[in-house]
Amino acid sequence: MALDLGMPILVVDDYQTMVRIIRNLLKQLGFEEVDDASDGTAALARLKNRKYGLVISDWNMEPMTGYELLRHVRADENLRTTPFIMVTAESKTENVIAAKKAGVNNYIVKPFNAATLKTKIEAVCGA
Amino acid sequence: MGGAINARMAAPAMPKAVGAATTKPAATSAKPSLIRELVDIADYITHVRNEIAALRANELTRDRLPMAHEELDSVVQATAGATNSIMTAAEEILSLPDDGNYRASVEARMNDIFEACTFQDITGQRIRKVVDALRQLETRLSRFATAVKARDEAGIDPAEMERRMRDELLILNGPQLKGPATPQDAIDALFD
Numbered sequence: 001m002a003l004d005l006g007m008p009i010l011v012v013d014d015y016q017t018m019v020r021i022i023r024n025l026l027k028q029l030g031f032e033e034v035d036d037a038s039d040g041t042a043a044l045a046r047l048k049n050r051k052y053g054l055v056i057s058d059w060n061m062e063p064m065t066g067y068e069l070l071r072h073v074r075a076d077e078n079l080r081t082t083p084f085i086m087v088t089a090e091s092k093t094e095n096v097i098a099a100k101k102a103g104v105n106n107y108i109v110k111p112f113n114a115a116t117l118k119t120k121i122e123a124v125c126g127a
Numbered sequence: 128m129g130g131a132i133n134a135r136m137a138a139p140a141m142p143k144a145v146g147a148a149t150t151k152p153a154a155t156s157a158k159p160s161l162i163r164e165l166v167d168i169a170d171y172i173t174h175v176r177n178e179i180a181a182l183r184a185n186e187l188t189r190d191r192l193p194m195a196h197e198e199l200d201s202v203v204q205a206t207a208g209a210t211n212s213i214m215t216a217a218e219e220i221l222s223l224p225d226d227g228n229y230r231a232s233v234e235a236r237m238n239d240i241f242e243a244c245t246f247q248d249i250t251g252q253r254i255r256k257v258v259d260a261l262r263q264l265e266t267r268l269s270r271f272a273t274a275v276k277a278r279d280e281a282g283i284d285p286a287e288m289e290r291r292m293r294d295e296l297l298i299l300n301g302p303q304l305k306g307p308a309t310p311q312d313a314i315d316a317l318f319d
Contacts, residue, residue: 017210065297091307092300096314107314109307
């Protein structure tokens with residue numbers, strides 16, 4: 001299945017620079033519909049207003065972390081199937097395992113490169 | 128501290144004061160002891176006052192700590208500004224038309240990137256100033272703690288306790304000092 005380049009993607013990160021980097025990388029990959037949110041609470045509000053094909057989220061944010069966002073998304077009947085990739089500096093095995101148990105589709109450790117992001121998106125969104 | 132001093136004064140003085148009401152020899156032996164005790168306390172207070180003065184707390188709170196805040200704020204602003212300039216140049220390069228001016232346009236943006244990278248020298252100097260200030264603070268606090276034989280209050284600071292509980296609950300470990308704790312390859316293996 002080819003990647004749907006028209007699908008909206010939600011990038012969640014409290015650092016605008018990181019949002020900008022991911023946005024540019026996604027643009028390079030051909031994705032044009034990219035929204036962003038600065039934490040889990042803002043992301044949930046966006047997710048309830050628009051159907052996203054993918055969420056790319058940081059872990060460490062306030063007030064709501066990416067881990068809490070993931071759990072909210074998986075607990076919500078309307079959002080639970082939304083593909084979710086964690087992009088974070090949280091690299092301990094306990095973090096990865098907790099995210100996997102909570103239902104994350106893939107996990108990228110910062111710093112990362114464009115190729116890694118592309119591979120994970122393809123793996124999650126079925127290219 | 129006041130309680131400790133009072134305890135030191137009261138403990139030896141009380142039995143002798145009781146004895147003083149009944150027998151005269153006990154009263155005369157109590158006086159030099161009490162005086163010695165008071166002299167010790169006065170010496171201790173002088174010592175602590177000298178150590179507090181050596182802390183130069185006013186200088187720390189008036190000059191050094193605000194300086195450290197300002198320097199670190201400047202570092203944050205400089206790195207953000209440089210990142211912004213570099214990303215803007217990169218975005219402009221990516222959207223350049225493929226025409227005869229392409230090379231000249233790329234070279235102009237590359238110069239912008241080189242200029243933006245000069246932040247590193249200045250931020251390095253700023254961070255060194257902050258490190259020096261922190262080192263001085265550490266030295267003075269360490270000397271003071273040793274001089275007054277300070278012991279930490281039992282238990283953990285409530286704000287710190289709250290922070291630790293949040294970190295534990297939400298598994299917030301933060302970035303590791305020497306790169307990722309788990310390499311990307313090992314993480315990938317968990318998702319294959």
